[in-house]
Amino acid sequence: MAANDASTRTRGAATPRERYRAQVRAEIKDRAWEQIATAGASALSLNAIAKSMGLSGPALYRYFAGRDELITELVRDAYRSLADALHAVAAEGTDLAGLARALREWALADPHRYFLVWGTPIPGYQAPEDTTAIADEVMRLLLDATAALDPPAPGTALAGHLQEHRTWAEGHPAPPAALHRALLVWTRLHGVLSLELAGHFTGMGLDPARLYAAELDALTGTA
Template identity: 60%
Template sequence: MADSVRSPRERYREQVRDEVKRHAWEQIASAGVTALSLNAIAKEMGMSGPALYRYFASRDELITALIRDAYRSLADTVRAAAEGGTTAVALAGVIRGWALQDPHRYLLIYGTPVPGYHAPEDITAISDELLAVLLVVCADPAAEDQKSPFDVLLGAKRGWVAKVLASPRTVHRALSFWTRVQGVLSLELAGHFAPMGIDPGLLLAEEVAEL
């Protein structure tokens, strides 16, 4: 909703929520998401715990807001790259750039699951937007006849695979793209490549190019 049509109370509420999320990211960066505490955030903001709960009713609600923002940011970044015309290799670089810009944001959505937390369905809907872009970028009509055993397995599946409106071969390529990107990024952000002195960006580009 545009600021011009929101009431002063709505704008103030959004400002407070944004400040809460900023403090939450700081907590996550220093101690991890499992240490996230609304009471600690309230203290930092000079508020009482009950006052803060008017803006976020629970820790899980705050985590959901952070995850939703992260997915929305990544989905918008990927879509913008695809609309401008891109290759799979270039798109992998865009995703890597997004992850390196804020590693904690990346790790919140693709790192270790938060114990006891379950994301709502609208989060899945946003992640499906990413898949839709990958299916377009990874489509290769010339390779449709080159079916692997996994392609055959996907073709026999109902449910999720049937919903994406793409061939099993394209779904396989998109999944392979995603696993290679996430594999390299996870190792890079965890610092495993640093002792090797290699260029993770070049490794990622070559991994995706092999597809």
């Protein structure tokens, strides 16, 4: 039995070559984030990353087939990081306010990661469907928390439109009015976050944390 266990561990363990490849890919992504922080995602250059690592361009392309594949990995990592953070909060039974606080904390911890996902689209880049699937996890957590609130106000014309075109909430049992409120929470909180992270509140004498909390209270009817 012990021999079989050892054999199983051996088959499941990464080889030195695989570990090295994973380390190099991780370093490439780290250098990419540094480049994004300096010049923005649209200026991402694999050749510049290769040079900073002492690699040739062709050598780096053995790890990522091109710029778009690298960007996709960064987008997946960003979405996965947020989804994991919100799942951890939801597992403790935290309400919508807890999820909202976790979203803001995640965004403030790394604004460049936030803007890669919700900032200006990168010219010529189209994210693959699996990144959208991770984003759907985040939206379902929001819908769960929103649907758990007191019954929302009667549906509006917009709520009916959302029910008709609810692919963004496909399979979720929330009624149209709850969909409407969830979407308002999502868009308005992101509006405050985007302005804060871009520095637009600087010099206005406003406390972005209090503004964010007040917006959430207004949206959930607790103001």
